[in-house]
Amino acid sequence: MSSPKPAMPARPPSQPLPPLTGGKLVMGTVALSLAVFMNVLDSSIANVSIPAISGDLGVSPQQGTWVITSFAVANAISVPLTGWLTQRFGQVRLFVTSIILFVLSSILCGLAPSMEVLIAARVLQGAVAGPMIPLSQSLLLSSYTPAKSGMALAFWGMTTLVAPVMGPLLGGWISDNYTWPWIFYINIPVGVFAAWATWSIYHKRESAVYKLPIDKIGLALLVIWVGSLQIMLDKGKELDWFNSSTIVILGAISLIAFIYFVIWELGDDHPVVDLTLFKGRNFSGGVIAISVGYGLMFGGLVILPLWLQTTLGYTATLAGEVMAPVGIFAIILSPFIGKILPKVDARWVASTAFLIFAVVFFLRAQFTENVDTFTLMIPTVIQGAAMAMFFIPLTSIILSGQPPEKMPSAAGLSNFVRIMFGGMGTSITSTFWDRRTSLHHSQLTEFTGPHSPAFTEAVHNLTAQGMSEPAAWATIERLITVKAATQGATDIFWISAVLFLMLIALVWLTKPSRSSVPADAGGAH
Template identity: 70%
Template structure:
């Protein structure tokens, strides 16, 4: 948000500066405090829920719209990319329109875009609605956090952040469960329709309580060229990643053009932002070692985490035969340890070296990925849930310490900007991770399928035995070969998923190097206003 350095307003994620230029608002009390906290939390819950609820519904969405599951994942990546692009604009929009007005407007636009998602007749319309939904969702999380902090007295800010943080951790648990249940028992549009009553209620309550607590409005210039370049290079890169497999990558002129546009746009963006007086993204932050190394670590790790979060339910439903509800149950335990441990980590982090906590998170992520790399088609639900449960502990030790490392040593006036830029990079890498993971999965599956098919020949006694066994069960030779082909396809997909999990595990261990390239102060310099930036 706006700060004492107005040139950096565009990159800020929340309305910190307006509050700094005026007397702090009087804390709320009684029923207003309770209702205000619930309204802000519901808006955050709705936003975070929508980023995960579609994961287990991809097979249902893609099947209903008549597209392949890998095309269905665009429903996830389109939301993430649009959300990432809009986050750096939050500071400028807050200063221009006011925090309360912007927050309520974002909620109402989110409700409208959710309805558009539900009524979408085809994939193209659904993706357009998801882009709108992601774009208008950008300001919601940082503004809900800021408004919540202004509702409590300073001595209770930690409790306010804890309440806010719980919302962001419960949503990933509810998302897969709710999305799976809706997909199995209703129709997939209802994963979006449920936002309508929640959003309208949150918007009404927020406006009723906070409209008299509006932040000051100030007209500041916006970096239009920087914004245009940002949209061009991020959009081109994501289109290239999403369409690459379908168009045979660089054998396609379209993919080559998109790649060139993404690279050239990115280079021009870096040059422009380096000299612009009011940059949309403060590039100079990357001159700091703590910031640059910390952002690399948290962003690449989040990309790996998010990619696995997309692959696992897809694999469970399309290959193993799980229902969407069962896949949601397998994914849900990820938030249990995260909820239990996050308050402890937040309370004790100032007494510890944040690098050791982050290292433990990466080790845990790595071990979880390597555990999953050993899955087979016969894996049972208990074996599936154990790594997911452990992963929740890694999440608790991941966001808070790395955020403190990234912000360590930043002057107070640059913390909002640093938080906004790091969140932009992290969310972008999440979308990249989802696209790359699905592409690698397809490529490795095809490779394993080709290798396994080589073994299907008259000179392989195992194949002959299996063929004879199936024919003895009453199948014709053609039916028996068809069954063997289905088994090979399932096994190839399993081996392809194993490869992704193994690669992810190795990369998590490699990322520990970047953690130790930083030199934060003990416990970092995590500002209360950024503590919940995840």
């Protein structure tokens, strides 16, 4: 196959981009960060609004979860296409177009008269959101000098750390005080400003455009295996996993399509996803470390508020307040980490992050059903420090040594794997929690019944207080359920702590690096 002739590039490929300075640097950083914040926020803001959306559109809450699933599936498919799309359309043009289409799809979501229309709009929203996060990394890195690349990643990381926490809080507040369409309408002013500011500053810094042929087979296989896997992960718990023929079929389709996808992409001249990136030790080691760590962290962020609400009786607002302090140290430390990163080995910073994560989950493993709010918040506050040291150095390791033209592909592929592991972490931990809770419940109930002196005494004490015997039995059953769910949650926290310690070894399989991001990391030219 002959190589395609590139179109006239926006500037010579060999000419490096000068860094931005002054007001343009500030405005560019704000615009890119706002776009990422809007994107990440929308992946979680609808979660707490599902009951309101379902009730308003006349569907069950189970059907309403497709509002989340549809966005996740479309987003997961489009993220790894970032490199190919950038080469074909240019990174600035693609980024701004993604923002504009994101705003338009948000308007369609808010105006949706039925669940079918809403799901279609969410599919569009998820699809156009895909390139935004990796391209924001690329554009931001091109705005700073190599010596300040860590600071650039710090600013980028702050938005990705705060948005997942803000999403449920903001979504719940809007649903309670206004109407659910406003969780989508709030994107309009943010998106319009981000698109205008980005184009104003970056339109003369466009990357070269190459008219590459479309890898239709690779794209079709990507859609099939990612879509099947994402739906399987989202619906697995609801359908009892592999006891369901639907899940078995989805799993088989995903596995077969994935195998064919890898074979095809490695042999194609113009693959839609550049899998050869995994040949690099830093890329493969960094991607695995950040993805597994993200999956563990995200699983914990899902289980903890669920446990607080379903077991300890916390309201959604109170559970959100317990989780909110995670952003304190993350925001405070991120600029500091970005400043020192070029001067130290990024592996030490990432190892410290995993060690702190292990301590955090070890502390949570000590929780009991009588834990107070202050004790709950201590590890949450500490986790913010780990998050500040987690994303920035590992992203730096992943992107180290990549030539400028590979940056969008590397950023897109690494974000894709991380997002997929986040979904897997959520599904696995929620299922594991259910099963460990059932196991602990069955073990605890072995000590109940007339043959148990302790149980008999407990029933007697409750009835002596004026409670009927059935009510006493129900009270004890509730106590057993609470204890079993708590033990199930702490099992997950223990396992997560151990796995975080094991990830430290993986970090040290990468090559040593100080200023890990290449001089023209964001150019993609």
